[in-house]
Amino acid sequence: MSRTRPADRADGSSDASGLSVDGLEVARVTWSIGAKLIVDGIDCTAPAGAVTGLIGPNGSGKSTLLRVLAAVQTPDEGRVLHDGEDLLALGRRRRARRLAFVEQDAATDLPLSVLDAVLLGRIPHRSLLAGDSPADVAVAREALARAGVAELADRSLGTLSGGERQRVHVARALAQETPLLLLDEPTNHLDIAAQLAVMTVLRKLAADGVTVLTALHDLNLAAGACDHVVLLFQGRVVAAGSAARVLIPEVLEPVYGVRCDVLTHPRTGRPVLIFGE
Ligand SMILES: Nc1ncnc2c1ncn2[C@@H]1O[C@H](COP(=O)(O)OP(=O)(O)OP(=O)(O)O)[C@@H](O)[C@H]1O
Numbered sequence: 032m033s034r035t036r037p038a039d040r041a042d043g044s045s046d047a048s049g050l051s052v053d054g055l056e057v058a059r060v061t062w063s064i065g066a067k068l069i070v071d072g073i074d075c076t077a078p079a080g081a082v083t084g085l086i087g088p089n090g091s092g093k094s095t096l097l098r099v100l101a102a103v104q105t106p107d108e109g110r111v112l113h114d115g116e117d118l119l120a121l122g123r124r125r126r127a128r129r130l131a132f133v134e135q136d137a138a139t140d141l142p143l144s145v146l147d148a149v150l151l152g153r154i155p156h157r158s159l160l161a162g163d164s165p166a167d168v169a170v171a172r173e174a175l176a177r178a179g180v181a182e183l184a185d186r187s188l189g190t191l192s193g194g195e196r197q198r199v200h201v202a203r204a205l206a207q208e209t210p211l212l213l214l215d216e217p218t219n220h221l222d223i224a225a226q227l228a229v230m231t232v233l234r235k236l237a238a239d240g241v242t243v244l245t246a247l248h249d250l251n252l253a254a255g256a257c258d259h260v261v262l263l264f265q266g267r268v269v270a271a272g273s274a275a276r277v278l279i280p281e282v283l284e285p286v287y288g289v290r291c292d293v294l295t296h297p298r299t300g301r302p303v304l305i306f307g308e
Contacts, residue, residue: 053114054079054242055100055211060109062099069095070106071266077244077259079114079210082230082237084253084274085246087263088287093246094135096263097215100244101132113211113242127155131204135215135246145191145199146184149174152206171206177235178202179228193220201229205236212236214245218252230256254278254302262286278302 055077062070070092077083085093098104100111102119111118113129121129131152141148152174153167163171175181178198183191191199197220204212212233218226226249233243234256247253253260253274260277262270264286270277280291283304294303 054081055083055244056110056112056115057096057100058110058112060096060099060111061107062095062104063107069266070099073109073263073266073268075261075268075271077242077261079242080237080240081258082233082243082245082256083259083261084257085244085261085263086248086250086253091263092266093263094215095266097132097213097244097246098134101130101213102126103132103134118211124155127207127209129209130211130213131207131209133200133204133212133214133217135219141188143188144184145175145180145186145188146171148188148199149184149203149206152203152208155207170208171202174202174205175199177205177232179225194222194225197221198225198229201232205232210240211242212244214243216246216248218247218249226252250278250283250304254304255296255299275302278304 057073057075060070060073061068073096085096087093095104099106100118106119116129118126118129146168149171150163150167153163153170157164157167172181172184175184178201180195180198180202183195183199188196188199197217201214201217204214214233217229221229230252233245237243237258247257257274260270260272260274261268262277262282269286270282279293283291287306289306290308292305294305295301296303
């Protein structure tokens with residue numbers, strides 16, 4: 032099979048090349064409810080070994096697209112490939128070994144300890160009747176440590192703060208040990224140190240070859256941590272490419288309707304955005 036890295040484009044409609052890429056490839060994905068088109072023929076890629084930020088104003092379709100990619104919602108049409116394999120055609124168990132999904136404000140009313148909640152991520156890796164092995168528990172504890180919440184292992188899930196809960200959801204996804212990770216606003220509810228820590232975890236996963244696609248509202252987090260950015264507006268991709276090509280006033284101002292200035296970070300050289308007059 033022919034493979035290529037995705038083109039770096041900031042020209043609007045699409046960055047899909049028509050060839051299979053290492054990583055996630057989304058082609059013509061559409062999802063509507065009634066007569067309302069929510070995701071409108073989306074083409075985009077998220078390269079393997081990179082963190083891709085999915086950005087866009089409220090209601091632009093980020094969560095819906097992620098839910099379709101995670102097969103939580105079935106698209107009206109379109110294809111979703113990961114490393115050339117059709118994700119939507121996979122059975123549940125194989126898909127759960129392929130992709131983990133951290134939903135926005137995921138349900139937490141399960142009467143579980145934090146460790147047991149993270150161990151749910153191990154289910155796709157063991158036989159149906161087997162319990163948790165010591166190796167599963169070790170992976171779950173390691174995932175909690177990577178998410179920075181090892182000390183919460185024995186707490187009841189329902190007693191956690193919003194930020195603690197969010198990090199436990201990230202840990203559950205890490206424990207799933209999948210080559211594709213989809214996250215919807217994983218930095219929601221987190222203080223700035225915890226936000227940066229989560230982005231560092233995602234960058235390390237990408238360095239290990241994982242395909243990471245994460246919805247983000249904070250464009251400076253995207254600027255600082257994403258290798259690739261996909262900008263949605265009204266259910267369509269309006270720009271895709273490197274942070275330096277997408278996070279620019281010419282692209283952002285018409286979409287967000289606010290003035291934007293771009294500085295250069297004095298230490299990293301990455302873009303820093305300032306909004307408003
Ligand atoms: N089941 C549904 N029924 C009706 N409208 C829906 C449904 N799901 C999504 N929408 C609408 O689709 C649009 C896109 O929603 P979505 O949650 O995907 O956007 P988003 O970019 O994630 O927004 P936010 O940044 O506010 O989280 C919104 O206008 C939303 O109201």
